[in-house]
Amino acid sequence: MNGAVLQSLPSSAAEAARLAERLGVAMHAIALHRFPDGELRVTVGAAASTVIVYASLDQPNDKLLALSFAAEALRRGGAKRLVLVAPYLCYMRQDAAFHEGEAVSQKVIGRVLAGSFDRVITVDAHLHRTKNIRDVFPGIDAENLSAMPAIADALRAGGFDPATIVVGPDEESRAWIGDLAARLKLAHAVARKTRRGDRSVAIAFADSKMLAGRPVLLVDDIVSSGGILMTCAKALAAAGVKSVDAIVTHALFAPELVGKLFEAGIRSVKSTNSVPHSTNAIALDAILADALQRETAGAAL
Numbered sequence: 001m002n003g004a005v006l007q008s009l010p011s012s013a014a015e016a017a018r019l020a021e022r023l024g025v026a027m028h029a030i031a032l033h034r035f036p037d038g039e040l041r042v043t044v045g046a047a048a049s050t051v052i053v054y055a056s057l058d059q060p061n062d063k064l065l066a067l068s069f070a071a072e073a074l075r076r077g078g079a080k081r082l083v084l085v086a087p088y089l090c091y092m093r094q095d096a097a098f099h100e101g102e103a104v105s106q107k108v109i110g111r112v113l114a115g116s117f118d119r120v121i122t123v124d125a126h127l128h129r130t131k132n133i134r135d136v137f138p139g140i141d142a143e144n145l146s147a148m149p150a151i152a153d154a155l156r157a158g159g160f161d162p163a164t165i166v167v168g169p170d171e172e173s174r175a176w177i178g179d180l181a182a183r184l185k186l187a188h189a190v191a192r193k194t195r196r197g198d199r200s201v202a203i204a205f206a207d208s209k210m211l212a213g214r215p216v217l218l219v220d221d222i223v224s225s226g227g228i229l230m231t232c233a234k235a236l237a238a239a240g241v242k243s244v245d246a247i248v249t250h251a252l253f254a255p256e257l258v259g260k261l262f263e264a265g266i267r268s269v270k271s272t273n274s275v276p277h278s279t280n281a282i283a284l285d286a287i288l289a290d291a292l293q294r295e296t297a298g299a300a301l
Contacts, residue, residue: 003025003048003049003050004023004025004048004049004050004051004052004295004296005025005026005027005028005045005046005047005048005050005051005052006019006020006023006025006026006027006028006051006052006053006054007027007028007029007030007044007045007051007052007053007054007070007074008027008028008029008030008053008054008055009029009030009032009053009054009055009063009066009067009070010029010030010031010032011055011056011059011063011276012054012055012056012276013029014276015054015056015087015273015276015285016029016054018283018285019054019085019285019288019289019292022285022286022289023052023289023292023296024296025052025296028044028045028046029045030042030043030044030045030053030066030070031043032062032066040062040065040066040069042066042069042070042073043073044070044073044074044077046077047074047077047078047079048078048079049078049079049080049081050079050080050081050082050083050295050296051074051079051081051082051083052083052085052292052295053067053070053071053074053082053083053084053085053117054085055067055084055085055086056086056087056088056274056275056276057086057088057089057090058088058090058250058252058275060090060091064090064109064112064113067084067113067116068112068116071116071117072116081118081119081295082116082117082118082119083117083118083119083120083121083292083295084113084116084117084119084120084121085121085122085288085292086120086121086122087122087123087272087273087274087275087284087288088122088123088250088252088274088275089120089122089125089126090109091105091106091108091109092106092125092126092127092130092136093106093126094106095107095127095128095129095130096129106130106136107136109136110136110137110138111138113137114137114138114139114140117140118140118141119140119141119142119143119295120133120137120140120141120142120143121142121143121145121288121291121292122142122143122144122145123144123145123146123147123249123250123272123274123284123287123288124144124145124146124147124176124221124222124249124250124274125144126221126222127144128172143291145284145287145288145291146176146179146287147176147249147272147274147282147284147287148176148179148180148183149183149286149287150272150282150283150284150286150287151180151219151247151249151272151282152180152183152184153286154270154281154282154283155184155217156184160184160186160217161215162185162186163214163215164184164186164214164215164216164217165186165187165188165189165210165211165214165215165216165217165241166180166181166184166186166187166188166189166216166217166219167188167189167190167191167211167216167217167218167219167232167236168188168189168190168191168218168219168220169191169193169203169218169220169228169229169232170190170191170192170193170228171190171192171193173190173219173220173221174190176219176221177190177219180219186217187210189205189206189207189210189211191203191204191205191232191235192204192205192206193228202231203228203231203232203234203235204235205235205236205239208238208239208240211236211239211240211241212239212240212241213240213241213242214241214242215241215242215243215244215245216236216241216242216243216244216245217245217246217247218232218233218236218244218245218246218247218266219246219247219248220246220247220248220249221248221249221250222248222249222250222252223248223250223251223252223253224252224253225253225257226253226257226260226261229246229248229261229264229266230260230261230264230266233246233261233264233265233266234264234265236265237265243267244265244266244267245266245267245268245269245270246261246266246268246269246270247269247270247271247282248269248270248271248272248279249271249272249274250271250272250274250275251269251271251272251274251275251277251279251280252275255277255278255279258278258279270282272284
């Protein structure tokens, strides 16, 4: 048994099909059936020596179980190497026990996936205290790709005002904001965030004069409630910016929240296709395909 194939969970079938076409491999959608008592039956397609499994892990709980079942079936079907492509990787926020009795979910999920797969590829994983994605997945290969090359390519293709300032909502965003700004040869700034409680933050900018009268591109990695983006947009409006457009790597928020983002002063919202969403406008196909070249090339030998 030689070659490589790509299989995907149903929720990621459209993105997986495009990636499979780009890689020149066959694609199969993994079938899921739910019994009346809630249990899952998972049916995979024919295995190959290398199987790439595509699954964006938003709404993750059933998906994680389905992946474990799929990996078992693929191994039994003859797969020698299993590669998980999870453009959005779940449970990365809880990388420490912040209160007594809390589980460190990052460690648990890392061990679960490492027990089923030989390699994990993700995009802009939400890592803080864990600096290297390989530390999440003991004993296997793992890569945390940046979405910034894909975002930069999309912005170049669509055109942008050279006076634009790339803005990040907090200090944690500095690395990717600086990277994107450098790729586009734009100025950048990072907001200073002060948390007032679990649901309240204050946003300020050290040099608001630099922002006055200029268009802003507000970039964040994960948006689930939209609160930080809206607060940041209002602070930018107070600083006198010309306009605010937002780009998000992982759009986890409900589609109806887009209207509230517009009301907060954000002119447009675009996201990558790491998670299927109504705001998807930036494909990650190229960076994922580049990362997978050695899998398809090696499987063809």
